[in-house]
Amino acid sequence: MANNRMEANTPPPSVSPSIQTVTKTTKQKKRTSQWIWYIFLIPSFLGIILFMAYPIVESLRLSFFKSNGTIETFTGLDNFRTVLTSGPFWNAVWNTFFIGIFQVIITIPLGFIFATLINSASKGKNFFKVIYFLPNVTSIVAAAMIFQFVLHPEMGIVNFVLDSLGLPTPAWFSDPSTSKWGVILLAVWHWIGFVIIICIANLQAISKEMYEAAKIDGASSFQQWLFITIPNMGGTFAFLLITGWIGALQRFNEVYVLGGPNGSPARSIQTMGAFIYERGFTGFEFGIASAATYIMFLIILVFTFINLKISKLKL
Template identity: 80%
Template sequence: MAKNHMEINANSDTITGVKLTRLKNKRSQLVWYIFLIPSFLGILLFMVYPIFESLRLSFYQSNGTIENFNGLNNFKTVLTSGPFWNSVWNTFYIGIFQILITIPLGFIFATLINSTPRGQSFFKVIYFLPNVTSIVAAAIIFAFVLHPEMGIVNYALEAVGLPTPKWLADPSTSKWAVILLAVWHWIGFVIIICLANLQAISPDMYEAAKIDGASGIQQWLFITIPNMAGTFAFLLITGWIGALQRFNEVYVLGGPNGSPARSIQTMGAFIYERGFTGFEFGVASAATYIMFMIILVFTFLNLKISKMKL
């Protein structure tokens, strides 16, 4: 009996010890959750709340202080606005040419760097520097570089006898000024992503192709490019999302109305102009959700197309 009683006490002590250990573990985990509270509150305050507040404002006529329920009229105002559709056209024009130029060019540069036995780290740093440069600072520099009279680009063109465009002063060339800036700023990111995937392709595939008599061009066409399909899909999707949200550089180069003659005003700049220049926060909120739907649709289409290719 005494032995059984001692065993029962030992078991109860073990159970108590396990419970105490579990309680301590829960308390230690609770401490870590407490550290997450500031970040969680920041997400709620600066991300979640603005999303729902913008959705609410899209149904109101608001100047920031006075609000009146407006139903779907804000969406009608945006969808029947000439400047809005002009901003959509500008956004797509700049985005399409940026992607068509940057991804193939970045892939070619990445292929050349990958084939270089020495100095790869140096080339990575050189090409990636524009990407870590502030887009605002880069836009200010480009405004000087592309100045029609004092810019170094026109100076070089004039030196070799080529015509000197007015760039940002002419609506016919202003979009290409933004495209040049976008390509210069984004190409480093494309090169780094492509280079990482190129170095992940198994060398055995190239060795087998060499044994079968495949040339370097054939290896590039039938081994390298097919293995880059997932990378191209990623760059296409991220490139489109960034292009459709373009604001900073066009604001610096042309202001909220995308001067000259609204030629570089994007959807983001249109939203800023209506909200913070015209104080039409309801219209700006409606335009924001229309832009969100456009981004959502194009992201979905890009995913579908990428899966079809894969």
């Protein structure tokens, strides 16, 4: 008992100064190594500040000024009033929505059908994936230039086929009544590969046990597709709808290549992005261009919110 009491009262051995020094040195090295990783993030942060944050703030400031790039005059909300009462702006809004709506309602169902066929194929899945996805990795500028030849009213292959079938041959990008449909064909061709790949990824994630249970119950292949496949694709359709709409509302590159900043012929394919470019970099009305940019941002924000609500997703 006495020995146990003496052991209990014995103070713990003190840590030698050398061990304490080693421990402190190790902690300092760890802290230093952690800070080194943050140093590598500095270029990314500078890039975000210079090329994203600053343009956003500067564009907001310019929207309240009449500016040609050198001389500025404060005008308050006059730039927003000018844009909202501009006929060409609302024409650009109409063109943007017309092309975007038909791009989405054509590409998503068509891409889903192609994805279903590819996913059910026994051979050649990877080949068809590559073939359909190639347009998506092609530069949209290059694709637009190719479509100028494909849809040429006299030498284009599309009109050659239509003429061979005895059908009317549109002037496509030379006629205001058909130019938007030419852009829609280009948008569908360029985007459908992305839709197919995303749909195939979700199709492969659907449980096979559901299909096996449906087979046991006597469901046909079409019934399985209708009552199992489509309901399980809801999240994918919502994602494609939102991303498709955002991309459509920001459309600029292809319409600029096909019709210039004013969307020739007769502003029939000028989108909101092209309108902003025309007023800013052709007319040097940077205040009006900045105001139009924020109006476009609000339009995109509103329709994204509506799409999320329709798709029963939470922000």
